[in-house]
Amino acid sequence: xxxxxxxxxxxxxxxxxxxxxxxxxxxxxxxxxxxxxxxxxxxxxxxxxxxxxxxxxxxxxxxxxxxxxxxxxxxxxxxxxxxxxxxxxxxxxxxxxxxxxxxxxxx
Numbered sequence: 001x002x003x004x005x006x007x008x009x010x011x012x013x014x015x016x017x018x019x020x021x022x023x024x025x026x027x028x029x030x031x032x033x034x035x036x037x038x039x040x041x042x043x044x045x046x047x048x049x050x051x052x053x054x055x056x057x058x059x060x061x062x063x064x065x066x067x068x069x070x071x072x073x074x075x076x077x078x079x080x081x082x083x084x085x086x087x088x089x090x091x092x093x094x095x096x097x098x099x100x101x102x103x104x105x106x107x
Contacts, residue, residue: 015039017070018092022063027056035070038094045094057092067092 059065
């Protein structure tokens with residue numbers, strides 16, 4: 001059975017803090033783990049001092065690896081609005097969609 005592919009749009013926020021508990025590979029060839037910060041500025045994705053139009057973090061082939069997005073606001077403008085850590089399995093893909101929204105694809 002094919003696993004569904006989830007695409008999530010991040011509607012606000014200029015920075016995303018991501019935690020990788022195991023080694024992931026970036027789409028630019030860097031192995032990473034631990035906490036990373038991705039910044040959206042001037043229509044570009046900024047990570048580790050460089051600019052990108054798209055950026056992915058890919059888990060090891062045989063692992064059921066996950067990553068965590070820190071301080072995700074849920075329930076915006078509702079009485080139960082709060083920030084929480086959200087955990088996802090698979091690949092984390094960032095691409096710029098418009099000037100007010102960027103998109104993260106979780107495969």
